[in-house]
Amino acid sequence: MHMPIQDPVAVHDAASDDDAVLIRNALIAAGIEAYVSESEPQAESHQPQVWVDRSDLARAAQVVYDYESQAWERRANQQATENLEPIDVVCDCGQTTRFSALQRGTVEECPACGAFLDVGEPDELEDWGTPEDEEAAEKEEEDTP
Numbered sequence: 001m002h003m004p005i006q007d008p009v010a011v012h013d014a015a016s017d018d019d020a021v022l023i024r025n026a027l028i029a030a031g032i033e034a035y036v037s038e039s040e041p042q043a044e045s046h047q048p049q050v051w052v053d054r055s056d057l058a059r060a061a062q063v064v065y066d067y068e069s070q071a072w073e074r075r076a077n078q079q080a081t082e083n084l085e086p087i088d089v090v091c092d093c094g095q096t097t098r099f100s101a102l103q104r105g106t107v108e109e110c111p112a113c114g115a116f117l118d119v120g121e122p123d124e125l126e127d128w129g130t131p132e133d134e135e136a137a138e139k140e141e142e143d144t145p
């Protein structure tokens with residue numbers, strides 16, 4: 001179904017191999033034949049490029065553009081969600097109060113007893129299983145005899 005590429009042109013300089021493969025997959029999903037290659041094997045910086053046929057270049061550029069806008073939006077949305085996660089604070093009196101993320105780092109009063117509450121203990125919030133932490137933990141387990 002796909003036409004072989006006869007006149008290859010690089011449509012995208014990828015930041016990484018993963019990036020290049022994702023772009024190539026997006027192009028193929030859009031019906032555009034594409035492949036990944038390194039630009040210059042002798043070059044010091046490893047920068048894979050995504051190649052398409054010259055006749056597909058305009059369409060391919062649009063797919064790459066859409067892909068990158070979506071990737072940027074996904075990152076922005078993810079960041080916004082993380083930053084707006086509400087913060088539950090448990091008071092010594094047992095009352096749990098939910099504060100908005102905008103109040104992170106402020107001191108608020110417990111609505112039940114009026115005690116001062118620190119919103120968003122930085123240590124607790126940052127230690128909740130980031131992927132890096134989980135990988136590190138797994139590695140430690142493997143290393144343990």
Ligand SMILES: [Zn+2]
Pocket residue numbers: 091092093094095110111112113114115
């Ligand atoms: Zn309280």
